Amino acid sequence: MSRTSKHWMLIIAMTSGRVVFLNPLKSKIPSDIAQMIKAAYANISSNAIVFGKNGPEIWTFACPKQPYNYECGYYVLTYIRDMLQHSNPIEAIKAKFGGLSQYSEDDHLLPLRQQWLNNV
Incomplete structure (x- = not known):
C-alpha cells in the first residue's frame, strides 16, 4: 500500500x-x-511514442500548504475551484499559488465547507 493512500x-x-x-x-x-503516472503514459501507445521511456514531464508547483493533517481534501477542492475560475488554469496556478502560503480559514475553507454541505 502506498504511504500516500489516504492523502489527497x-x-x-x-x-x-x-x-x-x-x-x-x-x-x-x-x-x-x-x-504510476509514467506507467500509465507508457501503456498508451501514442503517448509512449511521444514521450519515450521517461514518460511525460511532471511539473510541481508551490501551492498553499494545509495547516493540519485532515484538510487535504478541502485544499485540493479549493485548488480545482480556483483553477476553473480562470481561462488559463496553469497561469492561475503560477500567479495565485506562488505567493500564497496557506488558504485563509474564513475566506477559503469555511465557504467551501459550507458549499459542500449545502450540496450533499
Whole structure:
C-alpha cells in the first residue's frame, strides 16, 4: 500500500503531454506516484511514442500548504475551484499559488465547507 493512500493530491494530465502535480503537504511527488503516472503514459501507445521511456514531464508547483493533517481534501477542492475560475488554469496556478502560503480559514475553507454541505 502506498504511504500516500489516504492523502489527497491533484494530478492534472494536460493536452500538451505534461502532468501537473499539486500537493497540499508541499512535499515532492512521491516516487510511487511518479512511477504510476509514467506507467500509465507508457501503456498508451501514442503517448509512449511521444514521450519515450521517461514518460511525460511532471511539473510541481508551490501551492498553499494545509495547516493540519485532515484538510487535504478541502485544499485540493479549493485548488480545482480556483483553477476553473480562470481561462488559463496553469497561469492561475503560477500567479495565485506562488505567493500564497496557506488558504485563509474564513475566506477559503469555511465557504467551501459550507458549499459542500449545502450540496450533499
